[in-house]
Amino acid sequence: MVGLLHLKEDRPTPAAVYNWRVYACAAIASFASCTIGYDSAFIGGTLALPSFTAEFDFASLDKDTKALIQANIVSVYQAGAFFGSLFAYVTCHFLGRRKSLFVFSAVFVLGAGMMLGANAARGLGLIIGGRVLAGFGVGGMSNIVPVYCSELAPPAIRGRIVGIYELGWQLGGLVGFWINYGVNTTMQPSHRQWLIPFAVQLVPGGLLAVGALWLRESPRWLFSKDRRDEAMDTICWIRNLPRDDVYIIEEVNYIDEDLERYKREVGAGFWKPFAALKQRKVQWRFFLGGMLFFWQNGSGINAINYYSPTVFNSIGVTGTNAALLTTGIFGVVKTIVTIVWLLYLIDHLGRRKLFMYGTIGGSMCMWFIGAYIKVADTANRPVGSALDGGGIAAIFFFTYGLSSTVSLSSPARDAISSWNGTPWVLNSEMFDQNTRALGQASAAASNWFWNFIISRFTPQMFLKMGYGVYFFFASLMILSVVFTYFLIPETKAIPLEHMDRLFAIRPVRKANDTIMEELRLQDEEFRHAVEGVDLSERKEKVEMKENV
Structure with a gap:
């Protein structure tokens, strides 16, 4: 237990700093990621429900047309999120983190509500339009929440605090995976059956909108706007320390020095961060941040999340109910591993090792699964036939190896890692105060761009490539190890104001x-x-x- 609680601190830190307030703020803000995780998990299963396919007459469509419609329903969400993540830079600059969260959560709730009006007579228009709007909302929130959590957190537990965002993603995903199994096994096919999974989206979105009224604004943003009294009150409240405590004085000095340096070198204002892009060191971090999400999506995890029934069918799991049950188990394992990642690994093992260890293990699992599908010829297996030992092993490797977006248990390190949450942590901390919102906007837009590519073309990839899809993702994982080893520094325990020096x-x-x-x-x-x-x-x- 001592090892679990021991933290690597950048300076002597009073115990009062690690208090409930910073965790509560991060938890409330992370209702945003619950909405994202829920969508990534529920949408593929809902589109596979017999009631949904019957209401919109999917049976009359050929395979290519059906795959195209499903891909469009899924991918317009990512397209909306791409633009939402960029627009959040505007609201973050002028409104701050807290008010921006409220605005984007309201947009999400409006979009989610629109989807509930769809039926056979009206067609899929309300679902597609609502998903664009909801995507715009979650795109903005995906920009804001990691930055907000990072700016609140003490350096020693910053990975854990930002990691609550990832935990919310997995908890939302867990509900999304099981909601489809629940309605499929307990309800007769009907309009109501597929409508319930769409309606559940409103729960985390509504909780965030209400919770945002309680949240405190980021003290770093307040300092950047010269609202010093409010900033001092907030930082003392978050740290649970008086203004004259040496820890508070030191932290405020770090913030002031960083802001003064940036004003001196670049200047303050809405457009000034864009001017900072002329600097090679800033360009380099923008490139690294975007590439992290390329490699994340290159692991195949988002393809698996969005089309999990399709993935399990490719392994040999046949029937809607069996596929939904398997995806539910997959969600449980993902959540358990994420909790381990959150409580221990992200701030103890560090970011670099999580990337590299996890990728190696996940790649090995992908190679095994692809080889099994090729040898067993699962595409031509009779419907309802039992899985053989190889198929059971493939599901085990799939669930274990990709449960937290590429996991590995290493005998030397006993490490379970995650490409799902770690890129969000790294991007939230690698930029300075004046480029942080713009940098996170760029990184979040990159995430949603690659999400869009994956969600748009995954059905076609499975139709055309078969087992080759797994080999494709496995190869990309190996390349990401080289990228991480030579280009990504370890950021754990480093104060935000010293990231420039770290990356130099x-x-x-x-x-x-x-x-x-x-x-x-x-x-x-x-x-x-x-x-x-x-x-x-x-x-x-x-x-x-x-x-x-």
């Missing part, structure tokens, strides 16, 4: 240790300043060691 250090694998040593010396210098302790000789030794 080469080689990247040593960057975290170098910054942590510098921070330790800075903290000693700050705390011993009144005693006149001269640490210049020790600083010179550290610099000499770094140069060597």
Whole structure:
């Protein structure tokens, strides 16, 4: 238990800082990710319900036309989210994080409500239009929530706090996977049967809209707008410390220095972050942030989430009920692994190792599944036939290896990792105060762009490529290991105001240790300043060691 609770801190941190308030704010904000996770899980299963296919006469369509319609229903959501994530930069700049969350949650609720008006007579228009609007809402929220959580969190638990966003995603997904199984096994096919899964979307969206009224604004955003009294009140409330505590003074100094540096080098204002894109170091982080979501989607996890019944059918699980049950079990395992990731791995093992260990394990599982489908010829297996030992093993590897978006249990590290949540954590912390909202907008837009590509073309990929789909994703996973090892520094425990320095250090694998040593010396210098302790000789030794 000591190992679980031990944290790597950037400086001595009072126990009061790790209080319930920062967790409560993150949990309420993360109702946004519940809506995203629920959609990614429920939509594929709902489109496969006999009541839905019967109401909209899917039986009269050929395979290609049916796949196209299903892909359009799923993918317009991602298209709306792409534009919503970009527009959130505007609202974040002028309204702040809290009010922006309320606005986008209201847009989502409106879109979700529209979908409930669809039926056979009206056609699919209300579903498609509602999904565009709901997607716009979740796109904006996907930009705001990781940034908001990151700006509230103490450095030592920032991964855990931002990771609550990922936990909300998985909990929403868990409900989404099982809601379809529930209505399919307990209700007769009817209009109401498929309408219930669509209606459940309103629950997390409504809870977020109400909860946003209680949330506190990000103190870093308040400081950037020169609302210092409000910012000081908020940061003291979040940290549960008085204004004169040395931890508060030090944190505010970090924020002020970072803001002053940026105003001096670039300037403040709505358009100034765009001017910062002229700087190579800023361009580089925008590139890294976007590529993280390319590799995330390249793992195949979103294809699996959106079309899980199709995926399990390809392994040999036949029948709507059996496919929905298997996807429900898949959701349970994903959620359990995410909790382990959240409570321990993200702030202890770190971001780099999670990326690399998880990808290697997930790739091995994908190669096995593709090989099994090829050898067993599951496409030509009679409907209702029992799975053989290889099929059961394929499902085990699939569920275990991809349960948290590429998981691995390593004998050396005993690590279970996640490509689902870690890119969101890294993107929320790698930019400075003035480019953070724009950087997160770019990263979130990249996520939704690649989501759109995956959701739009996955049905066609399974029709044309068969088992080759799994080999395709497995190959991309291997390439992402090389990308991570050479280009991604470890960000755990590093204050947000020191990310510029972190990303400037080469080689990247040593960057975290170098910054942590510098921070330790800075903290000693700050705390011993009144005693006149001269640490210049020790600083010179550290610099000499770094140069060597």
